[in-house]
């Protein structure tokens with residue numbers, strides 16, 4: 485009943501291996517573990533034609549996913565996400581990959597669907613996670629569906645709607661007086677104290693496998709080609725790291741060639757540890773103190789996968805770029821007004837980053853660019869500058885001119 489070609493896990497720092505089919509958090513060296521597959525066996529066997537007739541969602545890539553028994557999958561109606569060209573943005577060649585269409589309204593559904601399926605496969609009954617919002621909502625939804633208890637810890641300034649949707653979907657959720665890495669500490673302590681399985685970003689090996697499907701799906705949508713550049717709003721960096729992993733696996737099985745997109749990490753200037761490390765030429769990033777941005781998904785002062793993000797930027801000839809709060813909200817406003825697309829602030833940050841990179845010449849006008857909108861824009865506070873109309877008073881028709 486298995487199509488998964490997972491063979492083992494591997495430490496991203498030392499290469500030390502660990503067994504598949506049992507529970508793991510970090511490696512013995514304290515680094516994220518990657519799932520490895522028998523790619524040789526798939527070479528020339530897993531082809532473009534293999535996917536015909538499979539479900540139109542990321543579960544179709546089952547050979548390259550870790551789930552061994554499909555009965556462990558809880559589905560909430562996952563779907564492909566569309567590529568929508570930006571038609572009015574002057575001088576570029578960009579499309580939005582709109583991840584807001586996924587269950588729970590964000591791409592966190594990809595990672596958590598995988599993480600929860602694997603938790604179920606490996607006998608976990610209680611999971612815990614620190615989150616700035618969307619990961620908690622996706623955890624609660626998939627865990628509830630799978631019959632797993634979920635414990636969710638959010639910084640105080642997590643968007644209200646995320647905290648409430650998490651609670652409604654059966655997550656046991658707390659607002660905490662600390663940033664996401666500080667919330668991570670109680671989750672870690674609870675592994676021992678409360679018997680939680682820790683599913684924080686990159687602290688178990690399977691969320692990144694879910695996020696990697698963004699890269700596979702994107703390549704398939706482009707006819708098994710990759711774009712020239714990818715702008716990714718980077719918090720923990722799971723998606724960027726996952727896509728980079730996906731492209732290597734796709735080349736190894738022969739589904740794509742050796743071309744790679746340039747990977748661009750976009751961060752907010754109020755929390756830009758990866759940009760700072762990139763500019764220094766560092767291999768790792770120092771914690772960003774007093775992190776602050778309204779783009780909650782990228783308010784991550786310290787990422788355990790920092791070295792993997794920076795490595796992918798280097799290997800892909802990409803870069804890291806910071807955008808100001810004002811640029812994020814301007815980009816959200818003009819993309820909504822000009823294109824009819826309501827982005828989340830993190831998605832708007834990629835539009836702002838792209839515009840800046842075009843202007844500075846870091847990206848060419850003909851480069852095919854993919855900008856990730858990671859969440860549904862409706863989940864975020866919006867400005868309320870709508871005038872009132874008194875229907876009992878005489879109407880001044882001139883104002884509609």
Ligand SMILES: *Cc1c(COP(=O)(O)O)cnc(C)c1O
Pocket residue numbers: 590592618619685717718719720721722723724781782828830831858859
């Ligand atoms: C989690 C999240 C991000 C950051 O994703 P990573 O892969 O963890 O870097 C960006 N935007 C939104 C809306 C998110 O929920």
